[in-house]
Amino acid sequence: MxxxxxxxxxxxxxxxxxxxxxxxxxxxxxxxxxxxxxxxxxxxxxxxxxxxxxxxxxxxxxxxxxxxxxxxxxxxxxxxxxxxxxxxxxxxxxxxxxxxxxxxxxxxxxxxxxxxxxxxxxxxxxxxxxxxxxxxxxxxxxxxxxxxxxxxxxxxxxxTPNPLGADGLAAEGEEAAIGRIAYGIPDVLGHDRGTYAGKATVVVGAGHSAANVLLDLARLAEEVPGTSLIWATRGTDLSRVYGGGAADQLAARGTLGTRLHALVTQGTIQLETGFAVAAVRDIEGRLVLESEAQSRLGPVDRIVVATGxxxxxxxxxxxxxxxxxxxxxxxxxxxxxxxxxxxxxxxxxxxxxxxxxxxxxxxxxxxxxxxxxxxxxxxxxxxxxxxxxxxxxxxxxxxxDVHLVLPETGVCTVDREAPAPASCCAPKPEVKSCCGTAA
Missing domain, CATH: 3.50.50.60 (FAD/NAD(P)-binding domain)
Known part of the structure; x- marks a missing residue:
């Protein structure tokens, strides 16, 4: 000491x-x-x-x-x-x-x-x-x-948010477009409403921050004609953000994923998985995302980077x-x-x-x-x-004498090529699940 x-x-x-x-x-x-x-x-x-x-x-x-x-x-x-x-x-x-x-x-x-x-x-x-x-x-x-x-x-x-680029670096054109990019969780239904109402927005990320932004944008789209949203994720397995639904011991976390999945299923949210962002292009005053595979997404008016x-x-x-x-x-x-x-x-x-x-x-x-x-x-x-x-x-x-009791998430997804942790889906009495963030 x-x-x-x-x-x-x-x-x-x-x-x-x-x-x-x-x-x-x-x-x-x-x-x-x-x-x-x-x-x-x-x-x-x-x-x-x-x-x-x-x-x-x-x-x-x-x-x-x-x-x-x-x-x-x-x-x-x-x-x-x-x-x-x-x-x-x-x-x-x-x-x-x-x-x-x-x-x-x-x-x-x-x-x-x-x-x-x-x-x-x-x-x-x-x-x-x-x-x-x-x-x-x-x-x-x-x-x-x-x-x-x-x-x-x-x-x-x-x-210190992660940048837009899938390689962990700023995407080409990201800095030039910074005035039309938000990082984290903008207040879409409140303070920032005017920025997103009637506009097309792409949300990049596959965590709970992205989920919150998408749900708010979906509600805004119901209220304001012309509001549209695209969800782009680098990965293809969205089980972590969709969560365990009713099996989640944190009910609000389970509901978040359930609502998001429903909006994707009914087509309110256009989902593009496997999209690894490499560049942002300004084309006639609007933004287009380009992937590592040179596929394109857009044009949109705003980008929300919710990549952690x-x-x-x-x-x-x-x-x-x-x-x-x-x-x-x-x-x-x-x-x-x-x-x-x-x-x-x-x-x-x-x-x-x-x-x-x-x-x-x-x-x-x-x-x-x-x-x-x-x-x-x-x-x-x-x-x-x-x-x-x-x-x-x-x-x-x-x-x-440390203790950690965390609420069960109701979902357990492990890398198919890696051995599952011994406690995954069969936690010790004093240890439940690690999933989730504070917001």
């Missing part, structure tokens, strides 16, 4: 970052929270119009809840499914306003780099005795140094970090969550040991710990930071 001469730095004030701070406070450890946005939960606010498929019962962290209840806060009904905005208003903002969190939280404070004070990545001598050095920038770009005894990076991945996110690795260039070579997740998590092997499977309980790195006292937690894998749930992050906080406090028994 590192000496606590300096506070523990928590990067990011989203659900998992604030939970990390609550667990550290609960253990009597000094903490400082750095949020790049102007308010807490900046990433959640960006998709705030979306309803979670995780109900309140799974959306609250135990330590955070204890802090809130001390101030008279009452938890929402456990079976209700909040939107992102409701998650912020009813949980994250009140949590950030508690005295224990409010006094250690800084917004408009972006951590741009982390190192060890006075030494670089190469030097080993007395490395562990040196505090972490964080470069923190404000909105005007002014930087300062902050020292920390340990660092928990919960900055997430929402701010990737972690920002620039923060840790001067730290000794060990990542899975293709997922960019914590290395030990890679085999557990690899989407090349399974789309449900199970995530064994994991905590500080699996999330640690060769740099003692540094942890990546929350969705960023999963790298590019799309199957993270908030409750997974809550258990991660509970274990990390216990480890930093020196309570190894509690840190190692």
């Amino acid at each position: 590192p000496s606590m001469i300096h506070p523990v730095a928590v990067i990011g004030a989203g659900p998992v970052g604030l939970a990390a701070a609550a667990h550290l406070v609960q253990r009597g450890l000094p903490v400082r929270i750095f949020e790049a946005g102007e308010t807490v939960a900046a990433h959640v606010r960006d998709w705030g119009h979306v309803q979670l498929f995780t109900p309140w019962a799974y959306a609250l962290d135990a330590a955070a809840r204890a802090l809130l209840e001390r101030s008279g806060w009452r938890a929402p009904e456990p079976e209700i499914y909040p939107t992102g905005h409701e998650l912020v208003a009813r949980y994250l903002e009140p949590l950030a306003a508690t005295p224990e969190i409010r006094d250690v939280l800084e917004t408009d404070a972006r951590v741009v780099a982390i190192s060890r004070r006075g030494t670089d990545k190469v030097t080993s001598r007395e490395r562990e005795a040196r505090p972490f050095s964080l470069r923190v920038a404000d909105g005007a770009g002014r930087q300062r140094q902050v020292l920390a005894s340990a660092v928990i990076d919960t900055s997430g991945t929402w701010g 996110q990737r972690p920002d690795l620039s923060l840790t260039r001067e730290l000794r970090v060990e990542l899975d070579p293709w997922l960019e997740s914590a290395r030990a998590l890679g085999p557990m969550i690899d989407p090349n092997l399974h789309s449900c499977g199970s995530v064994p309980p994991h905590g500080h040991r699996e999330l640690s790195h060769p740099e003692p006292g540094f942890y990546i937690a929350g969705i960023k710990s999963y790298g590019r894998a799309p199957t993270f749930l908030m409750m997974t992050g809550y258990e991660q930071v509970r274990s990390i906080a216990a480890a930093l406090a020196g309570d190894r028994a509690a840190a190692d």
Whole structure:
């Protein structure tokens, strides 16, 4: 355990970052929270119009809840499914306003780099005795140094979306068309309605973010004549996004897939599978997608890229970090969550040991710990930071006593050429399924 001469730095004030701070406070450890946005939960606010498929019962962290209840806060009904905005208003903002969190939280404070004070990545001598050095920038770009005894990076991945190109790079013409491309989950029925009403849109991606956008666009098409939508996916197996229907223990997640499948079946959504995007062409003022096989899709007016996110690795260039070579997740998590092997499977309980790195006292937690894998749930992050906080406090028994109970997805699809995970569709009692995201 590192000496606590300096506070523990928590990067990011989203659900998992604030939970990390609550667990550290609960253990009597000094903490400082750095949020790049102007308010807490900046990433959640960006998709705030979306309803979670995780109900309140799974959306609250135990330590955070204890802090809130001390101030008279009452938890929402456990079976209700909040939107992102409701998650912020009813949980994250009140949590950030508690005295224990409010006094250690800084917004408009972006951590741009982390190192060890006075030494670089190469030097080993007395490395562990040196505090972490964080470069923190404000909105005007002014930087300062902050020292920390340990660092928990919960900055997430929402701010670094994957590009349109199927090869992981920006598609040819993507940058030139950027004004007509949205990444993530635009508010099609609200703030962004005018951008999509009466227009043709292609949605690229095969996850739950794409599903949310498609369902909203389908509703908009019912309300506004001339609105049309195309769904393009690189793969051909859509069982993960269609899900397990009534067999899904998260009813909202099952309904999402069922509704999407129905819209494709009835022809409301034009589905193009096996379309690996290589280029975007501007033809007479409209956009045409071109695949690696040189087939074409369009013309359309707008493109929504819902192809997932990737972690920002620039923060840790001067730290000794060990990542899975293709997922960019914590290395030990890679085999557990690899989407090349399974789309449900199970995530064994994991905590500080699996999330640690060769740099003692540094942890990546929350969705960023999963790298590019799309199957993270908030409750997974809550258990991660509970274990990390216990480890930093020196309570190894509690840190190692990790539990992870995730709702069954009702679907199990594995790579036909790879052996199915031992727990896939036959989970251990304490482990259910890994499928699903926080939104």
